[in-house]
Amino acid sequence: MTSPIRNVARKAGPGPGPGTGAGNAAPGPSPTAEAAYAPFGRTVAALAATALLATSQLYGMIPLLGRAASGWRTDPASLTWLVSVFGFGYAAGFLLFGPLSDRLGRRRVMVGGVAATAVSTALVAAAPSPDAALVLRILQGLTIGAFPPVAMAYIGERVAPHRRLVTVTAMTTGFLAAAVVGQLAAQSLAAVLGWRSFFLAGAAAFALAAVALARTLLPDGPSGGASPLTAYRTMLRLLAAPGLWPLFLAVPAVLGPFVAIYTGLQLTGTTGLLELRASALPVILAIPFLTVRLARIPGPARAGAALAASAAGVALIGLLEPGTFGLALLLMVVTAGTAVAAPASSRSSSPGRRRPGARRLAAQHAAVRRGQPRAAARRRADRAGAAPRSRSSSPRCWPRPPC
Helix, strand or coil, X not given: CCCHHHHHHCCCCCCCCCCCCCCCCCCCCCHHHHHCCCXXXXXXXXXXXXXXXXXXXXXXXHHHHHHHHHHHCCCHXXXXXXXXXXXXXXXXXXXXXHHHHHHHCHHHHHHHHHHHHHHHHHHHHCCCCHHHHHHHHHHHHHHHCCCHHHHHHHHHHHXXXXXXXXXXXHHHHHHHHHHHHHHHHHXXXXXXXXXXXXXXXXXXXXXHHHHHHHHHCCCCCCCXXXXXXXXXXXXXXXXXXXXXXXXXHHHHHHHHHHHHHHHHHHHCCCCXXXXXXXXXXXXXXXXXXXXXXXXXXXXXXXXXHHHHHHHHHHHHHHHCCCHHHHHHHHHHXXXXXXXXXHHHHHHCCCHHHCCHHHHHHHHHHHHHHCCCCHXXXXXXXXXXXXXXXXXXXXXXXXXXXXX
């Protein structure tokens, strides 16, 4: 599988781009190179909106637990699995569809996955029992899991290099804003039309998103590459790469407490939930406007500080009884830390900081996918495993054009 993080950092595929000209060329894209990339405004809008819809289905279930339990005449606590199993299917979709997109094309997989999610979301709305809803929520998570990793790879290949960080941050903000927007939408719709209306509205929104993606994304090139089974086998080898383990551990560390807090607030009957959910929205919306300033801080330091802020907020929520106003402020701290830590963790794991062994493995896998013999792929990988060659002395420039 082509790593989403590696793709975000490398050169875009089609057409001439930055770094492909002479060594003394000035940094920045030329008009010809810019035309070869995806249209920035429409691409960011389509990807960020779809990201918002994707994780809204995770967080939107939280305020629906009580109403769904009443309809099925069961205990709300027993339905918390409807939140968890969506995440399991979501993670499985990442692993399944990422390698498939290498073979079938980014656009095909994204559009197909989002269209399939429209169907699976409508099926959740029609679930006759908790057991059926459990299975359908797994399916729903699996189908929408086709979007995030493939979208990251698409950004790395088809978005202009100087716009990639903004695009990734906008999409990450969409994922995180869903924690607020999804819960607010679910709570509002359920109060008027019942809990199933949230999923019916979500199904319609996913259908529209599939159409928008089909109209916005650049066409795929010819299908090719090695079998996805090769990428699936490579995943097991990547688990042994020591440089990637901090990233693997960062995901549950960043997002686990974030989901758990809102679920706990719902189950304990905390008053003023609507206001508490809305209080975090300004923080999430402010993050994209701070991207340029935050990018000046090294990724590891930025991620560490953000995680520390989130941890402090979570600890104070558990230890104190801060009241509605104090709880709103602490939720803003936790949300800000999560919103900053997510892209910072990805940025700190970019190929420019990757160990030679990881670079060698990634280069060998890419060469095999392009159909090169294994011996030639191994030689190419050995060259990639050497110290990065760049006209700039800064390792951050590799494999980007000279800084």
